[in-house]
Amino acid sequence: MTEQLFYVLGGIGMFLMGMKVMTEALREAAGTGLQAILTRFTTTPFTGVLSGGLTTAAIQSSSATTVMTVGFVGAGLLTMPQALGVIYGANIGTTATGWLVSLLGFKLKLGTVAMALLFPASLLDLLARGGWARAGRMLAGLCLLLIGLDLMQAGMKDAGTILRPEMLPSGSVLGLLALAALGAGLTVVMQSSSAAMALALVMIQSGAISLTQAVAIVAGMNIGTTCTALLASLGGSRPMRQTAVANLLFNVATSLIAVPVLLFGLGALQELAVRTNPMTAILVFHTGFNVVGAMLFLPVTAQFARFITWLMPETPKTRLVDLDRALLSDPVTALLAVQAALELLEHRVYGAMASALQVPADYRGIAALSPCRTALAEVEAFLADIRLTADHARQEVALSALLHQTDHLLRLLERLSQTGRISVLKEDPLLRRPALITGAVLQRLIEGCCSDAEQARLQRLSVLVNHRKDRHRRGLLLGEHAGLFDLNEVFSNTDAMRWLTRCLHHLERLEHYRQATRAALPVARAMP
Known part of the structure; x- marks a missing residue:
């Protein structure tokens, strides 16, 4: 039991390190192109959704996109209504990581290949320069991510005999709220919704949690991922704090979509899980409720922005230039x-x-x-x-x-x-x-x-x-x-x-x- 716990914790740590290395390499390779996409193609909320989704899918981190967006609002490069579209898109873009992990780690099982590739990738990072070094870091990060996923799977292999779905709350409203809080807490502690999603996928594959419980946990993860942007806005200007709060409220409202899914759509999800597998069902749910949330908020973006401004009114400017x-x-x-x-x-x-x-x-x-x-x-x-x-x-x-x-x-x-x-x-x-x-x-x-x-x-x-x-x-x-x-x-x-x-x-x-x-x-x- 202790050895399995160490495998899980070590796997999470390796997954987080792999995500960090890969994300930083991808951001460095993209350079100012990401900033250009986020600002030049954010003239409307819809184009903001597209640019936010593409940017997040490119760097594999919704937190990085959101923090970048909050910073651009503080710099005066984006207005708060423009930033809302990017936030909607970042939520959709982050679901790509779950599909990537499912394909490479669970279906293709590339963990062993990743072990073999980690050594040349690390040498490339250490000995090469410029673009080749960045390519080495990206590959090394992906290898660490897949190896960490393998470790998590190894640690959770027999978890179904120790941790069973009936041991966690699921039937009552309070129980589901507790699971959502657990998902939010995991994301806050890990500072990565992708790592939390990977852990949830491993747990549902091993039978440690049921599909209903996974739905509640994943909904909570959407709320937990807003913590990074809130921290980035602390001590910042009022528009930065407004954007971070808008991100929180949007994610809370989007996560509430899980309620009608649990009440009316759980049968369809369970049928999908039977036809494919539980992981695919939870990934479809994760992508689906983020897309639906963006579609619901897009037509009322202007009203949502006015509500945020009313909630956190701006103070009159006393200086011509206010560099945060x-x-x-x-x-x-x-x-x-x-x-x-x-x-x-x-x-x-x-x-x-x-x-x-x-x-x-x-x-x-x-x-x-x-x-x-x-x-x-x-x-x-x-x-x-x-x-x-x-x-x-x-x-x-x-x-x-x-x-x-x-x-x-x-x-x-x-x-x-x-x-x-x-x-x-x-x-x-x-x-x-x-x-x-x-x-x-x-x-x-x-x-x-x-x-x-x-x-x-x-x-x-x-x-x-x-x-x-x-x-x-x-x-x-x-x-x-x-x-x-x-x-x-x-x-x-x-x-x-x-x-x-x-x-x-x-x-x-x-x-x-x-x-x-x-x-x-x-x-x-x-x-x-």
Whole structure:
């Protein structure tokens, strides 16, 4: 009995380690592609379901997808209603692991093959680099998972003679609730619904639990898997906590679907178990009630989001940028949060500068830019605390580009405080047109026009202004020598030309580094 218990516990531990290694390797191999899928293809709740399901099936972890989604909400890359679709999809995607375990571990019985493959897979991870090393980790994780499953099966082989279904509650409502609590507790302790599902499949195969009891346990697992997201949201922003609570309430409501199944559909499940096997029946139930839950919630996603907002109302923002320190635990999400914050600040600065360069000039936007300086100081402090993971060149490129953006935006803010230069530009017939064109380009950038085209236009404009500046300065000096201009007029025009040249340089560099950041972190912004 003790030896069998050790087999079960060791098998669970090996399964958990295999899941961890395989999931991390899959996430690393996918890179920023997962973030791109979760944000670019989440414009509606339905597309959110698709992206959440595909992402979870790809990395074999609903907890990882949900935690990633909570982080994106905190970074401002997803709104809470958009995140709900991803959560629905993650619940469906996580059922793929159960089918994978059933196929490879129970039907094909690849545990012995996994033992033989573990050694070369481990060598590949230790000796290779890059993609080959990741492939080795993925294979080693899968091998550990299958070996752990074999150990669990070996430990539970004779469990039917020791642990029988009649020894666990099943008939009463309280008994089923106790089993659901057991399933939730197992998932919380293991921090993996996949491992808990594997244990349930082993137990039902060995005859230790009945189909009815397995239904209740699996329903409880759906609730237990929300623990990771709740923990990730602690200390985070209000939208992060709202998303985690929405995930909990959705999973609780979905798990309640087990009640009508136990009352009216148990006969159909038992018939399916007779025709196939009990494991297939429980997997069909697991996939079915998650799909039905998503279908029930999809049409009322907007109302559900409003209910969550009512339940946990947002506090009014006191700062222009609110970078959540909890996001620092994931460098990619932290970088994305800074990217979103800088784009917000750039739009505000661009709008103020465009208004000042129009006719007639409107300087109210520039006068209201003081909060931007405070926000940029917060961005600088946040960037200084980001710790990049090893061997991630994209993160280094993104961090460098964001630092450059912050620096150029600070310098541009300093230039904009010199509003006297703008009035001089408007009065000079040679520089008036470039100034107006600069304002038009900024307006197009605010409206979301192609940044590449506008960056090229800024470069051409900078060359033109530089050429005119040199020629105009010579003309002013000659005019002053001939008595056509006084010295103060020469100085003010020269300063205004230099001001426009430097502003154009900062704007062109800002667009250049913004494109570099987007290339390194190909993730879309949240829809309003």
